[in-house]
Amino acid sequence: MRIFLLTKTPQNERTKLCLRLLASSEDALVYLAGDGVYNLLGRGEEPGGIRQAANQADKSLTVLVPRHRILASREDLEARGISADGKATVPADFYDRLVDDMMREGSRIYTF
Secondary structure, rough: OOOEOOOOOOOOOHHHHHHHHHHHHOOOOEEEEEEEEEEEEEEOOOOOOOOOOOOOOOOOOHHHHOOOHHOOOOHHHHHHOOOOOOEEEEEOOOHHHHHHHHHHHHOOOOEE
């Protein structure tokens, strides 16, 4: 299993790199924290309803990874006024699960 901790917004270059790596990974588990929760918004949306131009060849996180393999921090969703809308699992013990998975799969952790 490969664990990805994504804390960057969708328009960040590091997020784009993360998505390229996710596209080639069949066993990815993605944790969204901080501004990474913005990756659950609709394609091309930014905070405040502004739409950005998106390269149509790029795929969004929710297209690349099934819902049950995406975990989002409840606190970060609430702080940013975002709803998971069935696109991610929102566990009450987000950070406990992250640490447990990191301890089990320590050699395959990617942070963005």
